[in-house]
Amino acid sequence: MPTPSPARVHDFEVVSNESIAERIFSIEIAAPELARAISPGQFVNVAVPGNAMSLLRIPLSYVRADIDAGSIVMWYAVVGDGTRRLSRMKPGETSTLLGPGGRGWSVPDSTTRALLVAGGIGVPPVLCLAHELHERGIAFDVCLGSMSAKTLVGAEQFRYLGAGTVCVSTDDGTAGLCGFCTDPAADMLLAGGYDYVATCGPAPMMRKTAAAAAEAGTYCEASLERMMSCGFGACGTCNVETTEGMEGACMCGPVFDASKVVVW
Amino acid sequence: MSAVRMAVDVGGIKMKNPVSTAAGTFGYGWQFDSLMDVSALGAITTKGCAALPWPGNPAPRMAEVPGGMMNSVGLQNPGVRGFVEQSGTYLERLAGKGTQIICQVAGHSTAEYVSALELFCELCPWAAGFELNVSCPNVAEGGIACGSTPEAAAEVVRACRRVCDRPLLVKMAPVRVDEIARAVEDAGADALTIINSIPGMSIDIETHRSRLSRPTGGLSGPLLHPIAVRMVWEAFRAVRIPIIGVGGIMTGADAAEFILAGATSVAVGMASLVDPGASLRILAELEAWADRQGVSDINELVGAFEA
Numbered sequence: 001m002p003t004p005s006p007a008r009v010h011d012f013e014v015v016s017n018e019s020i021a022e023r024i025f026s027i028e029i030a031a032p033e034l035a036r037a038i039s040p041g042q043f044v045n046v047a048v049p050g051n052a053m054s055l056l057r058i059p060l061s062y063v064r065a066d067i068d069a070g071s072i073v074m075w076y077a078v079v080g081d082g083t084r085r086l087s088r089m090k091p092g093e094t095s096t097l098l099g100p101g102g103r104g105w106s107v108p109d110s111t112t113r114a115l116l117v118a119g120g121i122g123v124p125p126v127l128c129l130a131h132e133l134h135e136r137g138i139a140f141d142v143c144l145g146s147m148s149a150k151t152l153v154g155a156e157q158f159r160y161l162g163a164g165t166v167c168v169s170t171d172d173g174t175a176g177l178c179g180f181c182t183d184p185a186a187d188m189l190l191a192g193g194y195d196y197v198a199t200c201g202p203a204p205m206m207r208k209t210a211a212a213a214a215e216a217g218t219y220c221e222a223s224l225e226r227m228m229s230c231g232f233g234a235c236g237t238c239n240v241e242t243t244e245g246m247e248g249a250c251m252c253g254p255v256f257d258a259s260k261v262v263v264w
Numbered sequence: 265m266s267a268v269r270m271a272v273d274v275g276g277i278k279m280k281n282p283v284s285t286a287a288g289t290f291g292y293g294w295q296f297d298s299l300m301d302v303s304a305l306g307a308i309t310t311k312g313c314a315a316l317p318w319p320g321n322p323a324p325r326m327a328e329v330p331g332g333m334m335n336s337v338g339l340q341n342p343g344v345r346g347f348v349e350q351s352g353t354y355l356e357r358l359a360g361k362g363t364q365i366i367c368q369v370a371g372h373s374t375a376e377y378v379s380a381l382e383l384f385c386e387l388c389p390w391a392a393g394f395e396l397n398v399s400c401p402n403v404a405e406g407g408i409a410c411g412s413t414p415e416a417a418a419e420v421v422r423a424c425r426r427v428c429d430r431p432l433l434v435k436m437a438p439v440r441v442d443e444i445a446r447a448v449e450d451a452g453a454d455a456l457t458i459i460n461s462i463p464g465m466s467i468d469i470e471t472h473r474s475r476l477s478r479p480t481g482g483l484s485g486p487l488l489h490p491i492a493v494r495m496v497w498e499a500f501r502a503v504r505i506p507i508i509g510v511g512g513i514m515t516g517a518d519a520a521e522f523i524l525a526g527a528t529s530v531a532v533g534m535a536s537l538v539d540p541g542a543s544l545r546i547l548a549e550l551e552a553w554a555d556r557q558g559v560s561d562i563n564e565l566v567g568a569f570e571a
Contacts, residue, residue, distance in 0.1 A: 001294045001350065001351060001353060001354040002294070002350060004294055004295055004296075004297050004298045004299075005295065005298065005299075006298070007298075007299070008298075008299065009299070009539070009540065009541070047538075053330040053331045054328065054330070055328070055331075055332070055333070055485060055486075055534065055538050056328050056333060056537070056538060057538065098540070226323055226324070227323070227324045227325065227326040227327065227328075228326065229326050229333060229335070229534075229537045230536075230537040230540075232295055232296075232299065232540065233291055233295040234289065234290055234291040234295040234296065234536065234537060234540075235288070235289060235291075235326075235335070235337070235537050236288070236291075236311070236320065236325070236337045236340050237325040237326035237335055237337060238323075238325070238326070239320065239323060239325065239337075239340065240323070241322065241323070245317075245319065246319055246320055246340055263322065263323065
């Protein structure tokens with residue numbers, strides 16, 4: 001029998017929940033057992049109270065876990081009713097979540113320098129990985145993309161964690177380079193020096209990053225987003241088409257070997 | 265502790281209690297093993313399998329709608345041999361603990377159903393029975409068509425009956441329920457599962473495109489519960505074989521409605537995706553309800569609805 005998901009249902013309490021950029025929030029929740037169990041790149045499936053007609057949980061990645069404080073921090077974009085309700089949760093409010101779910105980043109031990117390519121609300125799992133790289137003493141550079149300066153998150157945190165370079169790109173040119181972060185990423189990869197690439201963000205961004213990594217002969221992992229019902233392998237709704245067939249993003253991902261992904 | 269006898273017999277499948285799980289919402293059972301005591305359930309119905317593996321439909325395969333969800337998974341499955349290789353040991357052990365295993369059978373044609381069922385019969389001695397899914401709304405080549413007319417549904421059941429002496433259930437499409445129920449009963453079905461998800465559409469008004477990879481998908485969840493209860497009642501009046509009621513059960517009260525409408529057993533679907541332990545909570549609530557009713561055996565409540 002395949003290994004069942006490590007996920008459990010946990011109660012949580014909101015510690016803080018505030019806007020950090022346009023339509024992007026940071027929420028800290030107290031969930032001590034989860035904080036001990038979760039690892040970078042995994043996700044949680046959150047039940048957000050407040051609408052009896054909206055039943056499914058919301059899958060969210062996280063930025064960091066604090067075992068001592070017994071809490072985890074997640075960043076999320078307000079894109080629909082569920083995340084809007086989440087943004088209105090106040091400190092002290094409680095709910096449940098299911099986690100940790102899925103397979104996270106698996107940075108090879110041989111890695112000496114990594115390139116992280118993150119865009120939009122794909123930043124959280126990549127920033128979480130940056131914490132791990134910092135702790136492991138692995139050097140890394142970052143290509144960070146956003147629609148505009150108003151929606152840009154993570155640059156300061158990546159720098160704080162010791163990134164060699166943080167190259168910011170915005171679609172409208174209001175911060176950093178004007179354009180997509182995949183262009184500097186491709187240039188940096190071709191210049192060489194990386195033995196690992198991690199990416200999360202819009203599908204076209206990840207596809208281009210994976211292609212550039214493949215061209216440079218560098219191992220690349222991507223964290224994919226899919227609509228998801230259960231989060232632990234029961235329903236088959238979140239599947240990703242890979243070279244090995246359909247694989248559930250909740251169990252075989254959300255982090256995949258990018259060279260295996262057929263449909264982004 | 266309730267004194268109500270909860271055991272039921274669904275067409276020869278003897279369940280220790282009337283709560284099972286709906287195919288496609290409970291994986292192959294083991295996915296829930298670390299989240300709940302699966303062996304406390306009366307039965308589980310495993311996700312549909314065909315003779316050979318099916319890849320299912322492209323993403324997106326799920327869209328949430330008010331009061332439910334839509335899916336277009338398309339019966340992705342590893343084929344019967346892959347299913348047995350992956351999940352057989354777990355399911356055999358579960359059967360040994362007294363939870364009945366009902367394996368769902370998928371196909372595009374009568375020949376494919378027969379071929380899959382023959383493999384199931386050969387490779388799954390621990391299976392208590394088989395559910396013929398002639399009503400999946402997400403399979404283009406057959407599926408819904410097989411279960412949408414009495415003649416086509418009966419043809420599948422007759423052919424399958426010839427190769428299988430274990431209990432055969434039919435997962436009904438949500439159309440012409442009484443006619444099709446009678447036809448499959450005459451063709452040799454031992455029980456009915458009512459209903460499958462209902463074909464629906466959900467359109468992204470910004471892009472003008474479906475929110476699924478296909479124009480339509482299967483609608484499930486509490487929004488269709490009253491429709492399913494009505495269809496169970498219609499079938500209960502039309503046939504003598506037992507019925508498993510499925511459709512939007514979120515609470516013991518929802519399950520009780522199915523029992524009163526004529527279901528001998530119930531299967532929990534979407535609720536298990538929202539809360540993995542929902543089926544056991546529903547079992548406890550159902551037992552408490554039966555106790556409050558003052559009966560000694562839950563079977564006394566089957567079809568007790570008074571029009």
